[in-house]
């Protein structure tokens with residue numbers, strides 16, 4: 066189902082673990098910050114709605130979405146007590162192929178971080194053809210992908226906790 070068929074902000078609170086003991090990092094790209102700030106707020110609000118303490122959320126900024134890779138990697142290394150990290154960015158097609166390389170690079174880089182580290186990184190990067198698509202997905206008519214990412218972060222933090230329990 067495409068995003069157009071669902072509300073990115075909608076979730077059943079009864080299916081979300083209580084996240085009061087979880088700690089989260091959020092790395093935010095400054096490119097298109099009118100969009101990325103809305104994405105950040107969507108994620109931040111959802112985390113608080115589900116019991117996360119403000120003091121258990123750490124935020125770093127990076128210049129652009131491509132730098133999300135390095136920023137998230139350093140956050141994994143610096144804050145070993147984090148339960149999950151959310152990478153927030155917005156890439157919009159310009160005149161050239163740069164869009165393709167940035168999107169592919171970020172996608173592969175964040176995928177690699179999930180393989181190489183025990184701290185999951187959630188992909189909250191909008192990759193849009195035009196600005197209106199970004200607006201629609203960061204608190205507009207299709208909801209907020211940041212909220213979707215916040216829920217994913219809680220679910221992956223719980224999966225990671227469960228996996229540690231079964232391993233011991």
Ligand SMILES: Nc1c(NC[C@H](O)[C@H](O)[C@H](O)CO)[nH]c(=O)[nH]c1=O
Nearest residue numbers: 094096128129130131154155156157
């Ligand atoms: N065009 C967009 C960019 N481009 C910048 C890159 O992400 C990167 O910061 C630069 O190439 C230096 O390494 N970034 C976005 O996040 N969104 C864009 O639309």
Ligand SMILES: CC(=O)[C@@H](O)COP(=O)(O)O
Nearest residue numbers: 157158159160161163164
């Ligand atoms: C995704 C980008 O880097 C892109 O917006 C830059 O614009 P352009 O392709 O016109 O240089």
